[in-house]
Amino acid sequence: MNAPHRFFPGLAAACLVTPVAVCWAADPASPTPHRVKLVPFRIEARIEGVFEPPAMAEVRLDTRRTGQFSVTKVVPHGTRVGKGDVLVEVDTEALDEEIADQTLAGRLADIAHDLLEKELKIVEKGTPLWLEMARTTRRRLTEDLARYEDKEKALAKGLNDVILEFNEFSRENAEEELAQLEKMYKQDDLTEETEEIVLKRARFEAKIARFFATLARDRHERMATLDLPRELDALRKSSAVSALDLEQAEGRLPLALERLRLNVEKSAADRRESARKLAAAKALRRLLPVTAPLDGTVYYGRFHQGRWVDVDNASQQLRPGGQFDTRQALLTVIGNGRLAVRASVPEKDLSRVPAAAEARIVPKAFPEGAYPGRVRSVSAVPVSTGKFEALIDLLEDQPRVVAGMEAEVRVTADQRPDVLAVPRKAVFTDEFDGGRRYVLVVTGAGKEPMKRVVTVGRSNEELTEITAGLSVGEEILLEKPPAPKSEAAPAKPEAAKPDAAKAEAPAATPEPAKNEPAKTEAQAAPAAEAGAPQPAKDAADKPAPPQK
Incomplete structure (x- = not known):
């Protein structure tokens, strides 16, 4: 008053x-004084958000295989569906052909892999044998060459000479015997018939001896000039070739075996990759056509941090002839049930939105309604600069409210019927005394107000709670005096x-x-008013400095 x-x-x-x-x-x-009294005290934060459902599912094909399909049929936005109902039908002809081709390719790959494995087993067993055979051949040819050069070459040459000498001797012996017979038969010691028989035989044997002698000379010449040098050359070249064969076998066969092993491993990896692709294609095919994961309402787009996003993009793609990308979530099925509000909380109001606090939810579409709610949770970290996120549950079903609608949420952080609180403008801050809070207490008519330090509690838009330093019934100034x-x-x-x-x-x-010096409250009181009732004195009371 x-x-x-x-x-x-x-x-x-x-x-x-x-x-x-x-x-x-x-x-x-002079400023109008304010009498301190107990008043109803309420701290409320007003934040805005969007209604979201208790359950929702983005329609995204859960498969590692990605791809695009041409849409043939799709349910309209806002359609109520049941779990398992078809949402999107697409053209799967190309996918079906791919599955058939990959199935055939997989069978061929299995056969090729089996052949490689069998070949590997043979090569693993044969490689030691082939190496040993090459070493044996090399050793034998080396031994043959050495023996030929040491012994057999001389023996072959000697044999060639003896054969020639034998045939020459046989020729000479036959001719000499024929000459003796002819000389003897000229003396008419035998009858003419016997003479003819013996001479005929001797002449034939001499003829044969001369032929064999001629043949022996030719063979001797050939053996000496051709066969013996060629045999020596062949042995030497065979020995050299065996050395190369052994070197190649020792260098190539182990590498060929290792390459074959790697080919078997690669074939197995290719089979696994082919099987993975085939499994992914079949898994994708089983997900088509796209069905609803739960009962609810179909929304185009995604619900992200309280806002619907990609709605226009989804509307363009979800139409006959549009391209449906398996990597994108173009549809969201909103489940049935009681809604909640996802609201953005400014950092300055964070302390006014505690978990479990009561709230009133006012849909912007129906401002006449205020529905009871309760704060479910508040994010521990900012979701953007200076913004936190809160979830507020509706405590009652509201059929008129649907997901995506906007709402104002009035969160009651504190509410008490009798609190010693004063107008916020009546509490001042002493910037030269560590930011201590004080009020100007009216000490009486015509007297200067006294500065008194107080302890403040919480504040709302109009009042500040005083927890120490003031009593009910005292009067304070609402502003500093002029x-x-x-x-x-x-x-x-x-x-x-x-x-x-x-x-x-x-x-x-x-x-x-x-x-x-400034007078205290007791020194300033006149003697004429000594009997008048005085407000409770505080050790922190000080005279108020005039406002400059």
Whole structure:
């Protein structure tokens, strides 16, 4: 309640005779005091959000295989569906052909792999044998060459000479025997018939001997000039070739075996990759056509952090002839049930939105309704710069409200019926005293207010809770008082009545001089008001400095 202003003649006289006088009570522009009392106190935060369902599922094909399909049929936006209902039908002809081709390729790959494995087993068994055979051949040819050069070459040459000599001797012997017979038969010792028989036989044997002698000479020449050198050359070349064969076998066969093993491993890897692709294609085929994962309502787009995104893109693709990409979630099925609100909480209001706090939810579509709710959770970290996220549950079913609607949420962080609270503008901050909070306590009519340090609690848009430093019934100023008015020169003495001024002086409290220390609340009280009731004194009470 505002106290009435009174005019004190003594105070007026004091103003005339005092060099610098402060007229607190006589100033009609003095701040209006506020009486401290217990009031209802409520702290509320108003945040905005979007309704979201208790359950929802993005329609995304859960497969490693990616691809695009031409849409042939799709359910409209907002359609209510049951679990398993067809949402999107696509053209699967190309996928079916790919599955058939991969199945055939897989069978061929299996056969090729089996052949490689069998070949590997043979090569693993044969490689040691082939190496040993090459080493044996090399050893034998080396031995044959050495023996031929050491012994057989000379023996072959000697045999060739002996054969020639034998045939020459046989020829000479046959011719000599024929000559003796002819000489003997000329003496007519035998009959002519016998003579002819013996001479005929001798002549034939001489002829045969001469032929064999001629043949022996030819063979001797051939053996000496061709066969023996060629045999030696062949042995030497065979030995050299066997050395190369052994070197190649020792270098090539192990590498060929290792390459075959790697080919078997690669074939197995190719088979696994082919089987994986085939399995992925079959898995994708089993997911087509696209069906609803749960009962609910079909929405185009995705619900992300309380907002629907990609709606236009989904509308363009989800039409006959559009391209449906298996990597994108173009549809969302909103489940049935009680909704919640996902709201953005400014950092300054974070303390006013605690978990489990009661709330009132006002849909923007139906501002006349305020539905009860409760804060389910608040994010521990910001979701964007200066923004946190809160989930507020509706406590009752509201059929008119659907997911995606916007709402204002009024969260009640604190509500008490009787709290000692004062207007926020009545609590000041002393920037030169560590930011301590204080109020200006009214000490009486015509007296300067006293600065008192207080302990503050929570605040709302209008009030600040005082937890220590004030009592119910005290009066405080709602704003700092204006600067005091002063006279530069004293008034003429004859214009004032000294006796009257002296009699009325106790009724006014003059302002302390600038160089004088400020009076306390007890020192400032006049003797005439000693019997009047005084507010409770506080050790922190100080005179309020005038507002500059």
